[in-house]
Amino acid sequence: MTPMFGQDGQRVLTLITGIADLTAEEVDKVTDAWKHVCPSDRAKAWARLVRTTTEQERYQILAAASLARREALVTAHRLRRVDWAFWAAVSDAAAAVAAGTRIGRHYDTLTAPLAAVMPPLAACSGVAPVSAAGFTGDDPRTPAVSSEGA
Amino acid sequence: MKSWLTDLPEAFPDALVIVDSHGRIIQANARAASLFGFDERAMTGLLIQALFPDQLLALPSARSGLPDEAGQHLELVGSRSDSSRFPAVVAVMPVKIKRVTAAVISIRDLTDAQRAQFVLRRGVEILMSESRDRRALLRHLIRAREEERLRIAADIHDDAIQLISAANFRLQQLRLRLRDEAVRGILDKLQEALTLSSSHLRQLIFDLRPSGLVGGSLGPALRVYLDQMHSDTGITYRLDDRLSARAPDGTALLIYRNVLEVLANVRKHARASTVAVELLDIEDGYLIRIIDDGVGYDPADIEDRPGHLGLVLIRERAELAGGWCRIESSPGTGTTVEFWVPLGVSSTEPDAGHERAG
Numbered sequence: 001m002t003p004m005f006g007q008d009g010q011r012v013l014t015l016i017t018g019i020a021d022l023t024a025e026e027v028d029k030v031t032d033a034w035k036h037v038c039p040s041d042r043a044k045a046w047a048r049l050v051r052t053t054t055e056q057e058r059y060q061i062l063a064a065a066s067l068a069r070r071e072a073l074v075t076a077h078r079l080r081r082v083d084w085a086f087w088a089a090v091s092d093a094a095a096a097v098a099a100g101t102r103i104g105r106h107y108d109t110l111t112a113p114l115a116a117v118m119p120p121l122a123a124c125s126g127v128a129p130v131s132a133a134g135f136t137g138d139d140p141r142t143p144a145v146s147s148e149g150a
Numbered sequence: 151m152k153s154w155l156t157d158l159p160e161a162f163p164d165a166l167v168i169v170d171s172h173g174r175i176i177q178a179n180a181r182a183a184s185l186f187g188f189d190e191r192a193m194t195g196l197l198i199q200a201l202f203p204d205q206l207l208a209l210p211s212a213r214s215g216l217p218d219e220a221g222q223h224l225e226l227v228g229s230r231s232d233s234s235r236f237p238a239v240v241a242v243m244p245v246k247i248k249r250v251t252a253a254v255i256s257i258r259d260l261t262d263a264q265r266a267q268f269v270l271r272r273g274v275e276i277l278m279s280e281s282r283d284r285r286a287l288l289r290h291l292i293r294a295r296e297e298e299r300l301r302i303a304a305d306i307h308d309d310a311i312q313l314i315s316a317a318n319f320r321l322q323q324l325r326l327r328l329r330d331e332a333v334r335g336i337l338d339k340l341q342e343a344l345t346l347s348s349s350h351l352r353q354l355i356f357d358l359r360p361s362g363l364v365g366g367s368l369g370p371a372l373r374v375y376l377d378q379m380h381s382d383t384g385i386t387y388r389l390d391d392r393l394s395a396r397a398p399d400g401t402a403l404l405i406y407r408n409v410l411e412v413l414a415n416v417r418k419h420a421r422a423s424t425v426a427v428e429l430l431d432i433e434d435g436y437l438i439r440i441i442d443d444g445v446g447y448d449p450a451d452i453e454d455r456p457g458h459l460g461l462v463l464i465r466e467r468a469e470l471a472g473g474w475c476r477i478e479s480s481p482g483t484g485t486t487v488e489f490w491v492p493l494g495v496s497s498t499e500p501d502a503g504h505e506r507a508g
Contacts (some may be wrong), residue, residue, distance in 0.1 A: 039439075040437075043430075043432050046474045046476075049474070082483075083483070084449070084478040087449075
């Protein structure tokens, strides 16, 4: 399964399977957090993401984002939440996790809203690997340390 | 209590063997015997290495204590009594009771899991391959549409408009010979109709091949379209053009096409009163954001149903050009479309320099 979502496929799967466990309050928190991110920064992050990846990698990243978004839609419906900022936030985070260190500091921009309720997301895979059992960032508060992509 | 402990290996869901510090099997459960094709009692005394030949399986020894691999899951190849092989995941759990060091080894046959994984992987490969084909087809469709637009625009320009112009000219000549005012009035109406037809055809040519984008800039071309949309539908607009430089022709055309596709959706489905169009420079590319205040839609309803080629094309155009696209909506909250394309678009559109009509 891993190749489908890139090298960090396991992290992506962990993220996706975690979406269904979110509560309504957590969904609201993610929604609010996403709206507080500067839209231009988010656009820059996505631009960097597509610039620093090959077509094949982009395909995997977009597949991850798309599946995560779908899962978020289902969860939002179940919790009677209809603000699209939530599934946009989940989609952003899944794309960033699939892209990993390649997008440098932009990783934080894309993951921050969801990381508000899934703290281990804040650690980029280049820093803290994730086990099959789940995210294993030792300290969830540790900011992502990553190099700027080319 | 003792009886319960004796029964424990049999209650274990996997194959289980207990070995001493030399790797000799002290006890094996029925599942282990069945898995390796031995009689249960025949396994006792066998070396564990016989079950996993030529593979390292670190066991605890009385002298060196517990190995580093203790408690870890290893993927090994098991060997049955008939020498057939199978993939297995093996967990070694060292135990020390009084002075006796031993290891409890659980073994799970991965054959079925690997087959399932293979089938799943194959399924994913097929899906990915079909998705690539779909993409190639879309790329072809986008090119074909653009080429067809060019051809139709050229035909209208070279044929229909020329004929209308010739007819108009002849009507003017005819008008000069007529003395009857009533007939001249009819002729005037006829000329007006021809002039209007010609004007509509020229607008159609512009829509098919927006000449204003070649050597011009995107903002003014979009403003013309938005003005027309406002007069047709009453939808008010806000155009925020913050592009610092003129986009290359291919990029400008791609953006123009996408914006028009979005605005066509706004006209048809959104029931919006206002639409905002923003053009921004971002990261050596162009970010376009179109936000309407219409009724919106539920993505879960819409995206699963076929027939939304317009939305697909918007996304595909941006992605094929090496950019990205986001289309989001919720019931009652309008729709937001944003897409970014890099400065140097890997063109999916015919060369803008092939302009023939205008």
